Amino acid sequence: MTKTVLITGATSGFGAACAEIFSRNKWNVILTGRRKDRLNNLKKKLGKFSSVYTSQLDVRNSDEVEKLITNLPQEFRDIDVLVNNAGLALGLDSADEANLEDWDIMVDTNIKGLLYCTKSVLKTMVKKNSGHIVNIGSTAGNWPYPGGNVYGATKSFVQQFSRNLRADLLGTKVKVTNIEPGMAETEFSLVRFKGDSKKAEKVYENADLLQPEDIADIILWVVNTPERVNINTLEVMATCQAWGHLQVHRN
Structure with missing residues (x-):
């Protein structure tokens, strides 16, 4: 029986890589994102492998x-897996200098958006006693860094919400997994720095970082x-990344 996956934020990065690997493995895929042109391109590209439904969202x-x-069309209504991938970081300023609107957008997307999508499929999954919620967290939810203030806090929320979902779902066969990637070479930094490609490229310079396909492979396995x-929970970093020393401010 063909399974169905709903992937949010499917137009780039981890989401696009998940769309491809699930489609190539003959899953029905529901792809959402805000860029309609990219969704259309994905549908054309992946439609030869499996059934694809796209929706600007x-x-x-x-x-x-x-x-x-x-x-949703009848063919796509029985969602087996939700990949809550839609999310972003905006800015890298210290909390006292940060843009409040950026904070609002991160909270609304990374927290509230994830809640809305989870809630929309959860009751049906519980009713049929089957399903899997895969949340995309971050190492930033575990380990702080300067400028990570609200972004890191939203990912800490994702971690704790995932744990509490597991507690609520005890006794059912509905699964919950929080995937926590470290630095990865995606459009993440381009978005964080609001289109400043030079700043974004500097983040990835001379480093063999995680690729979107690496995370998609892990999600498919999970x-x-x-x-x-x-x-x-599955925390994953590139081999070239590890935990740094604790900082000390000296006069």
């Missing part, structure tokens, strides 16, 4: 999310583990 809008789920296995 801003996960921050709960009405849009509910409308998407309610109006959702294909036996029914008795739940991967609670």
Whole structure:
């Protein structure tokens, strides 16, 4: 029986890589994102491998999310896996200098958007006693760094929400996994620095960092583990990245 996956933020990075690997493995894929042209290109590219449904979506809008789920074609209504990938970082300023609007956008996308999407599919998963919620967290939710203030806090929320979901779902066969990537070579920094490609390129300079396909491979493995296995949390860094020393300010 063909399974169905819903991937948010599918137009780039981890989301686009997940779209490709699930499609190539013959899953029905529902792809959402804000860039319609990229969604159309994905549908053309992946339609030869599996059934693809795309929808322009801003996960921050709960009405849009509910409308998407309610109006899915029959072929796509039985969602087996939700990959909550939509998210972003904006700015790298210290908290006293940061832009409050940037903070609002990160909270609305990384927290509230994830909640809206999860809530929209969860009741059906519990009813059929089957399903998997895969949340994309970050090492930033575990380890602080200067300028990571609200972004890191949103990813800490994702971690704790994932744990509490597991507690709520005890006794069902619905799984929850929080994937926590470290530095990865995606459009993440381009978005963080609001289109400043020079700043973004500097982040990835001379480093063999995680690629979107690496995370997509891990997610596909996670959702294909036996029914008795739940991967609670999986933190992954590039080999070239590790924890730094604790900083000390000296007069």
